[in-house]
Amino acid sequence: VSVPTSRDARAVTVADHSEGQLIARISDRLPARPGWIPVGIGDDAAVVEPERNRLEVLSVDALVEGVHFDRAFTPPAAIGHRALAVNLSDLAAMGATPRLALISLALPRSLSLAEFDDIMESLITLAGRCRIAIAGGNITRIEGPLVIDITVLGTVKRRQVLTRSGARAGDDLYVSGTVGSAAAGLQMLQARARPPATDDAGDRASGEGCINRYLYPEPRLRLGSLLGRNRAAMACMDSSDGLADAVRQLAEASGVGATIEAEAVPLEADARRWFEQRGTDAVRAAITGGDDYELLIAVRPRARGRLTAALRHGGTPLTRIGTCTADRALVLRQDGAGQPLPRGYSHFR
Amino acid sequence: VSVPTSRDARAVTVADHSEGQLIARISDRLPARPGWIPVGIGDDAAVVEPERNRLEVLSVDALVEGVHFDRAFTPPAAIGHRALAVNLSDLAAMGATPRLALISLALPRSLSLAEFDDIMESLITLAGRCRIAIAGGNITRIEGPLVIDITVLGTVKRRQVLTRSGARAGDDLYVSGTVGSAAAGLQMLQARARPPATDDAGDRASGEGCINRYLYPEPRLRLGSLLGRNRAAMACMDSSDGLADAVRQLAEASGVGATIEAEAVPLEADARRWFEQRGTDAVRAAITGGDDYELLIAVRPRARGRLTAALRHGGTPLTRIGTCTADRALVLRQDGAGQPLPRGYSHFR
Numbered sequence: 001v002s003v004p005t006s007r008d009a010r011a012v013t014v015a016d017h018s019e020g021q022l023i024a025r026i027s028d029r030l031p032a033r034p035g036w037i038p039v040g041i042g043d044d045a046a047v048v049e050p051e052r053n054r055l056e057v058l059s060v061d062a063l064v065e066g067v068h069f070d071r072a073f074t075p076p077a078a079i080g081h082r083a084l085a086v087n088l089s090d091l092a093a094m095g096a097t098p099r100l101a102l103i104s105l106a107l108p109r110s111l112s113l114a115e116f117d118d119i120m121e122s123l124i125t126l127a128g129r130c131r132i133a134i135a136g137g138n139i140t141r142i143e144g145p146l147v148i149d150i151t152v153l154g155t156v157k158r159r160q161v162l163t164r165s166g167a168r169a170g171d172d173l174y175v176s177g178t179v180g181s182a183a184a185g186l187q188m189l190q191a192r193a194r195p196p197a198t199d200d201a202g203d204r205a206s207g208e209g210c211i212n213r214y215l216y217p218e219p220r221l222r223l224g225s226l227l228g229r230n231r232a233a234m235a236c237m238d239s240s241d242g243l244a245d246a247v248r249q250l251a252e253a254s255g256v257g258a259t260i261e262a263e264a265v266p267l268e269a270d271a272r273r274w275f276e277q278r279g280t281d282a283v284r285a286a287i288t289g290g291d292d293y294e295l296l297i298a299v300r301p302r303a304r305g306r307l308t309a310a311l312r313h314g315g316t317p318l319t320r321i322g323t324c325t326a327d328r329a330l331v332l333r334q335d336g337a338g339q340p341l342p343r344g345y346s347h348f349r
Numbered sequence: 350v351s352v353p354t355s356r357d358a359r360a361v362t363v364a365d366h367s368e369g370q371l372i373a374r375i376s377d378r379l380p381a382r383p384g385w386i387p388v389g390i391g392d393d394a395a396v397v398e399p400e401r402n403r404l405e406v407l408s409v410d411a412l413v414e415g416v417h418f419d420r421a422f423t424p425p426a427a428i429g430h431r432a433l434a435v436n437l438s439d440l441a442a443m444g445a446t447p448r449l450a451l452i453s454l455a456l457p458r459s460l461s462l463a464e465f466d467d468i469m470e471s472l473i474t475l476a477g478r479c480r481i482a483i484a485g486g487n488i489t490r491i492e493g494p495l496v497i498d499i500t501v502l503g504t505v506k507r508r509q510v511l512t513r514s515g516a517r518a519g520d521d522l523y524v525s526g527t528v529g530s531a532a533a534g535l536q537m538l539q540a541r542a543r544p545p546a547t548d549d550a551g552d553r554a555s556g557e558g559c560i561n562r563y564l565y566p567e568p569r570l571r572l573g574s575l576l577g578r579n580r581a582a583m584a585c586m587d588s589s590d591g592l593a594d595a596v597r598q599l600a601e602a603s604g605v606g607a608t609i610e611a612e613a614v615p616l617e618a619d620a621r622r623w624f625e626q627r628g629t630d631a632v633r634a635a636i637t638g639g640d641d642y643e644l645l646i647a648v649r650p651r652a653r654g655r656l657t658a659a660l661r662h663g664g665t666p667l668t669r670i671g672t673c674t675a676d677r678a679l680v681l682r683q684d685g686a687g688q689p690l691p692r693g694y695s696h697f698r
Contacts, residue, residue, distance in 0.1 A: 044442040055397065
């Protein structure tokens with residue numbers, strides 16, 4: 001009797017299956033449809049009962065192979081996790097609680113069934129952990145890279161919506177967690193994928209924390225929801241394209257400038273060491289690197305007490321990194337001198 | 350003074366522009382945000398006020414270059430129109446009225462700015478005609494084909510939702526409009542794109558109606574909404590993957606069989622002629638061809654009067670093409686003999 005090995009399973013690709021068969025593989029792993037989704041996967045569209053007395057928050061974001069991830073060193077489980085996490089991060093930045101997701105997949109024929117299963121398994125696991133329903137989706141093939149396009153819908157009370165545009169001159173700027181770890185993690189993965197060189201052999205043992213930050217970003221849903229309810233944050237956005245980009249966008253949307261104190265920017269020790277060993281300025285590398293998915297918020301100085309109260313329950317540390325200014329300039333203060341804030345990372349160009 | 354010609358404009362590609370610049374080109378063409386979208390394009394997510402006393406209907410569908418359209422003979426305006434129309438068709442099939450769309454674009458560097466503008470212009474025109482707001486979206490680049498992924502949200506009263514699963518044995522099956530025109534139109538476009546051959550030169554002048562049906566499908570929103578309110582249709586779905594596929598899916602979801610009368614299937618004269626001149630059975634070609642976006646509905650015989658009343662206001666003709674049967678078989682009755690209903694078109698394989 002021949003027992004299929006994991007190598008055999010990898011040889012089977014999604015091209016050997018119909019769209020209906022692949023949808024069934026996903027549906028079989030999903031929990032029972034909640035009562036507020038009277039019609040789910042399997043009809044022309046999903047039917048959803050809206051939540052009473054809430055505004056709805058909608059966002060769509062795509063992960064494209066070769067642009068947002070490299071299949072050579074991004075495991076399928078990380079692809080699935082990140083595809084949903086980057087969308088949930090957008091809801092967190094609005095103060096919203098996620099409710100459902102629609103998953104649209106464009107699958108190259110070369111994608112193995114095992115990879116497909118792993119991608120969906122980790123996506124479904126994150127969805128379950130964040131208590132959101134996968135209400136529907138679409139599967140098509142593509143003569144090109146893997147594309148995962150996800151739409152998320154969340155809800156928020158009217159007075160608890162966080163936007164980018166509420167900051168005023170004099171507000172303090174805070175960032176959650178640490179900055180640049182994901183960018184360092186991505187560089188570590190890229191270095192490992194290259195043939196080993198004598199000068200970086202020592203790095204290969206360390207940096208797992210940074211790598212996990214890149215592969216498995218954690219959307220700051222609890223913090224975003226707390227900040228919305230607490231009303232301490234007057235503006236908020238996520239740092240998906242790097243902290244420098246987030247500062248620029250939040251300042252522009254609010255009609256203010258900003259000064260960031262380089263010494264205050266929170267870096268993980270492993271990330272700082274990684275950047276410094278490569279002869280790059282650690283803070284500049286950290287704030288221009290993408291994929292962090294932390295929250296940047298603007299807080300009136302008199303609301304600092306309320307912010308601290310929120311944090312006591314939030315679990316995620318916030319660090320004050322600068323202030324909003326009436327002068328529209330965007331400044332990085334480093335070693336006592338002000339310089340123009342560098343541009344952030346862009347996936348587009 | 351050098352005036353840029355349309356040739357110059359074509360030479361400029363989307364790769365010469367940042368994501369922000371492309372988003373601005375879209376935003377500039379959009380009408381003012383309605384009051385029920387307090388936060389729109391430009392923040393991490395869109396904020397939407399739900400409609401009271403309505404269920405929400407959500408659907409996502411992607412158009413992928415090389416799978417769903419060929420840029421060699423599909424003008425940019427048709428790409429934009431179709432990307433939205435195929436999604437609106439799903440809402441029509443549920444009896445829902447569309448409210449908003451989220452547009453996610455993956456753009457190859459080679460896409461000219463003029464093509465980008467034309468795609469968005471026709472998409473925005475259709476959105477305006479159907480009175481839906483473009484609430485948000487995402488733009489990324491791709492090293493591969495153009496992908497347009499659209500999520501639509503509509504609303505419907507609880508008792509007016511149409512699903513695939515409500516048909517019973519004895520119900521009559523009706524289809525809106527005509528069947529197979531889009532498939533014929535696609536074949537005509539493909540033939541024109543090939544070097545001319547003596548045997549099809551005569552066809553090149555005719556068939557514009559079929560070609561337009563392929564390029565610019567009209568979602569049956571008014572009919573779907575009327576059918577939902579009128580309660581004559583007990584099951585409904587759209588025929589995006591061909592009528593044969595729709596019959597199969599509706600029958601399976603409802604737990605019935607179906608018999609389709611070949612002579613009753615409504616074909617446009619141009620489509621019938623096109624298929625017959627190529628030596629193919631016109632009805633079989635029509636019902637297995639995709640891209641029609643008509644509605645297939647199941648109606649209890651005693652509700653026929655109510656159906657007729659709905660049609661008087663609907664403008665779209667409905668044709669009775671067969672019946673649902675207790676026997677689960679799917680049959681095409683042709684020239685007095687029953688044969689298995691052919692399989693429909695699949696974009697996936």
